[in-house]
Amino acid sequence: MSMTKGSMTSADLDLDLAWSxxxxxxxxxxxxxxxxxxxxYDAPFTAMAFVYLSxxxxxxxxxxFGAESEPVWDPWADKPNDNLSLSVRTGESLVTVTFGxxxxxxxxxxxxxxxxxxxxVYDKVRSNQMxxxxxxxxxxxxxxxxxxxxxxxxxxxxxxxxxxxPGSSVSWNGSMKQARIYRRALSVKE
Numbered sequence: 114m115s116m117t118k119g120s121m122t123s124a125d126l127d128l129d130l131a132w133s134x135x136x137x138x139x140x141x142x143x144x145x146x147x148x149x150x151x152x153x154y155d156a157p158f159t160a161m162a163f164v165y166l167s168x169x170x171x172x173x174x175x176x177x178f179g180a181e182s183e184p185v186w187d188p189w190a191d192k193p194n195d196n197l198s199l200s201v202r203t204g205e206s207l208v209t210v211t212f213g214x215x216x217x218x219x220x221x222x223x224x225x226x227x228x229x230x231x232x233x234v235y236d237k238v239r240s241n242q243m244x245x246x247x248x249x250x251x252x253x254x255x256x257x258x259x260x261x262x263x264x265x266x267x268x269x270x271x272x273x274x275x276x277x278x279p280g281s282s283v284s285w286n287g288s289m290k291q292a293r294i295y296r297r298a299l300s301v302k303e
Contacts, residue, residue, distance in 0.1 A: 141273025152296035161232035179275030219244035219252030236298035
């Protein structure tokens with residue numbers, strides 16, 4: 114039996130589910146898979162998780178989703194949009210999503226010591242990146258007057274780790290649960 118959510122049912126959402134992990138995870142990173150296998154590569158997608166931050170040190174970047182290997186740090190390189198990160202910058206309450214040099218920021222996360230739901234939606238048709246925090250849209254690239262190119266990285270997608278600079282990576286300091294990747298851009302309501 115499926116539950117109805119607006120015009121969509123939970124069974125409809127299950128058809129678009131590329132990857133999920135429901136249990137609480139505190140040991141990072143967790144390898145998810147190749148971008149093409151989980152629907153990230155040159156396609157619309159939604160990545161989301163409930164997150165719990167243990168350390169709110171000022172200005173520290175904590176990665177929810179990232180790419181497994183270090184990106185090209187040369188902004189003039191021939192590999193645009195090959196780095197992936199959905200991160201939280203503590204102390205500044207920013208959620209940041211990056212595809213290479215193409216990024217969006219949304220304010221309002223994370224308080225630490227409580228579970229919060231963070232979702233990133235990439236709508237390829239509209240060239241829009243959107244950040245949803247606790248069921249509320251906190252940023253859309255279209256509402257900010259810009260468009261976003263699709264992610265075209267080849268390195269495996271990982272949960273709980275990302276790169277902050279050449280030779281420097283950070284793992285999530287806390288826990289996550291109910292992490293999901295969908296092969297389409299979900300609405301805020303979904």
